[in-house]
Amino acid sequence: MLTTNFGPYTYQNPFMNASGVHCMTIEEMEELADSQAGSFVTKSATVAPREGNPEPRYIDLALGSINSMGLPNRGLDYYLDYAIKKQAEMPHASPFFFSVAAMNVEENITLLKKIQSSAFEGITELNLSCPNVPGKPQVAYDFELTASILKNVFSFFTKPLGVKLPPYFDLAHFDQMADILNQFPLMYVNSVNSVGNALFIDPDTDTVVIKPKDGFGGLGGAYIKPTALANVRAFYTRLKPEINIIGTGGILTGQDAYEHLLCGASMLQVGTQLHKEGPAIFARLNQELSAIMKAKGYQHIDDFRGKLQSITD
Ligand code: OXC
DSSP states (O other): OOOEEETTEEESSSEEEOTTSSOSSHHHHHHHHTTTOSOOBOOOBOSSOBOOSOSSOEEEETTEEEEOOOOOBOOHHHHHHHHHHHHHHOTTSOOOEEEEOOSSHHHHHHHHHHHHTSSOOSEEEEEOOOOOSTTOOOGGGSHHHHHHHHHHHTTTOOSOEEEEEOOOOOHHHHHHHHHHHTTSOOSEEEEOOOEEEEEOEETTTTEESSSGGGGEEEEESGGGHHHHHHHHHHHHTTSOTTSEEEEESOOOSHHHHHHHHHHTOSEEEEOHHHHHHOTTHHHHHHHHHHHHHHHHTOSSGGGTTTOOOOOOO
16 A cells, blocks of 8 residues: 555655664664665765764754754765675665765765765665755755756766755745756655754753754754645656655654655655654554555555645635
């Protein structure tokens, strides 16, 4: 009932982790692979391992989370070695996702050239939207830079590739970014990364709750669902149909998942709520989404995917 088509691939269900949550180590990724998630994505890898920002750097909040992790990761080789071994263990499964992030254009190219020349056959996600590296703006808020990176990347990269985008808040920005993305053979866009540079205050102590950047960090969870849905919908209605959408942001329940699918997403990523509940969340989400589909009389996700109604006279 929950199978979903994503480009040439079919997954048992649309749920997966959002990169960064429960995917730093091989042990965590193995737990995802063994869970009821339809797929999983690795932590965004940089060329060299990174410690990330000082702690506290991730705090669960009543309505979501705030984080400024700063791309801590074990480095490209750790994840690539694991990915190549893992794909050999699951030769008949649809491929999982491999996330990379860079500090500059040259590093992006180095990462993707290494993946291109490796034995990895899965899907690569280029993270253009981390809000948490001090001194490094979110790449995909710079439209010219994004276009020039993609032009460079697609001059040599021939494996399936998607991009992780930050949230946009203006229709003109959706138009401009969609025009750029439509020029390239992208497999997908993933909307949205966390809402960057939010500030949460502890009412008892009058202090910020995370240490990096004087408390400024990326917001996730229920706070951001309407923004995430708007981004999924805006890109679904603007991108060429070959570009699939991953919906990320504010998925806590089957109803949230249903809404992302209605806006046009084909896969769904869960970050904040996975961090709160652990990988057992995927069994619950599968069951809740199935129950909603049954109640509405749908047998397949494609029966309602993208079919959000507008109000007409
Ligand atoms: N988005 C990212 O892309 N990366 C992480 N946090 C986030 O919200 C991070 O590592 O800071």
